[in-house]
Amino acid sequence: MSNCRIINLDRYATIFKALSNPHRLQIFNILTGCCEPGTTCSTDEVMSCCVGDLDSQLNIASSTLSHHLKELHHAGLIEMQREGKQIFCSINPAILKEISYLFSISN
Template structure:
């Protein structure tokens, strides 16, 4: 995973897993790999952000408009936008602007990489 030239978005290096176990169970993580994964885990370690990822991933077409996400929370629109920005900057969500609305989509390969790392089904 590395920062792109465009700014703060991260790019993951795919994790190769053995059939029997995840990388965490097979061998210790290097300091470099641990430092690459931590921003993703930190971004997901908030209940609101974890729910946002879940809602976006489960939305029709795999994307959701910020206007639709606000109704799922008892939070202000600026607070929801802040959480979406954190997820986008961590590289978990992609975003596209259409007119006045911003649409978010989960980068499924990022979630698959995290799942493979910790032993989930990717």
């Protein structure tokens, strides 16, 4: 297995598991931003990334949302930072690059 691309199966399994649920994937999708680079989205859905904003877009109980965010965070896909009463979520760009690399050399 010395030449294998995926060295740590469990780690990547955790990452893909985090993306395996439609609600979490939706969160991930919102957080990566809905627009192609260079284009403009309608203002109300751009960069809404505090937990409450996600809550209003997802139609699930906030406790469930919290659970999903925890899972995305645990997988290293998102970062969370308190700002006053709110907690802001953002994508971890490093892991995005990593996954991108993983699939780009799988062809």
